[in-house]
Amino acid sequence: MKKALYLGLALLAASASAQSTKTIKINGYGGTDQTLVNDLINRFVKPQLAKEGVTVVYQPLQGDYNKALTTLLAANTAGDVMYLPAETLDGFVATGKILPLNGLVSTAPFIKSLNTAFTRNGKLYAIAKDFNTLTLVYNKDLFDEAGVAYPNNNDTWSSLANKLRQVKQKLGSDYYGLCLQPNWDRFGAFAFATGWPQFGPGGKTNLADPRFAEAFGWYTSLAKDRVGVQPSQLSTDWGGGCLKTGRVAAAIEGGWIVNFLRDNAPNLKFGTALLPKNDKTGKRGNFLYTVGWAINSGTKNKAAALKVLNILTSPQVQQYVLEQGLAIPSRTSLVNSAYFQKPEAGAQNAKLVFQGADDGYVRAFTFGPKGPDWAKPINEALAAVLSGQKSAAEALKKAQADMTTFQSR
Secondary structure (H helix, E strand, O other), X not given: OHHHHHHHHHHHHHHHHHHHOEEEEEEEEXXXXXXXXXXXXXXXXXXXXXXXXXXXXEEEEOOOHHHHHHHHHHOOOOOOEEEEEHHHHHHHHHHOOEOOOOOOOXXXXXXXXXXXXXXXXXXXXXXXXXXXXXXEEEEHHHHHHHOOOOOOOOOEHHHHHHHHHHXXXXXXXXXXXXXXXXXXXXXXXXXXXOOOOOOOHHHOOOOOOHHHHHHHHHHHHOOOOOOEXXXXXXXXXXXXXXXXXXXXXXXXXXXXXXXXXXXXXXXXXXXXEOOOEOOOOOOOEEEEEEEEEEXXXXXXXHHHXXXXXXXXXXXXXXXXXXXXXXXXXXXXXXXXXXXXXXXXXXXXHHHHHHHHHHOOEEEEOOOOOOOHHHHHHHHHHHHHHHOOOOOHHHHHHHHHHHHHHHHHO
């Protein structure tokens, strides 16, 4: 009789526990992120929430993340917590499926520009989980061989261009000063340095603005005397590939280049400097490449989802991620991290990527509400001038016409 009673009580307890258990589903990227986020869940989230009956599972979205997340949100089957890329923020906000976090999460500990990147009309839609900015990564051996001073944080556009030209002149025609990608995602930082706004009144983009033309002219001028080289000319498609050849003195890249160089050019001695300052404004421009943690406005477990978000953006988690060399944290307090004081090239690169978040005219990497095609006229103009097919004036005139047509659709 007692045995039957105990069994009944045990079943009741198990049933009650099952009913009280909440499952928080997280959507994010596949690839290496899958391993990383599962590691964070096991190390930090599960130990804190297990006693509260909260189970957390990571469900990565393979392939085109933005497309997949859009489909899930429309079907009301998206996760409770999710990655929210800043570059596509506007489209997701327009769906009404992202929960505003004002009053629910403290933004004070995080870098202000990152909070701004996820804010629309006064509403905060995500907390940056990490970020990257652009830096100037250079080959020390080439500067040493040419007898030219390394790039530094005080360089202006003019002084940097002089150094790059000197390297080219000293080392000869097989070598180049700077890897010039014909893309908004590198050139745009220089446009910002002039004070040029990406979107003006009515959300329109003005490529005829003299400030934009100034940046466009400086960037493309480096190709005229072959100081700059496009990645495709060296059978690669980005700055890391340019540096790997050992024939290019510098490239404009973020922290993602460190592991690439370690694995693919282990003997290359590299240094990092902040991007140069515009000669007129005295400011440098930069992009914030960032992804935030957001919450599904339709979640049935908002309180538990908020706890998960807070843990994933906690000091402990960000310190761990930083020390693994995986990403740059978004908390301002980590500027004093011992990691940034290490002399290794990778740690110094990370330090300058971190500093780049609030130095000068820093803007989120975004295409606006109409999506990635916004950058197409600019990319085509850069490619036309860097390859010598058009003058800067001709290319900008066509780019503005194409931009006007695109934004009028």
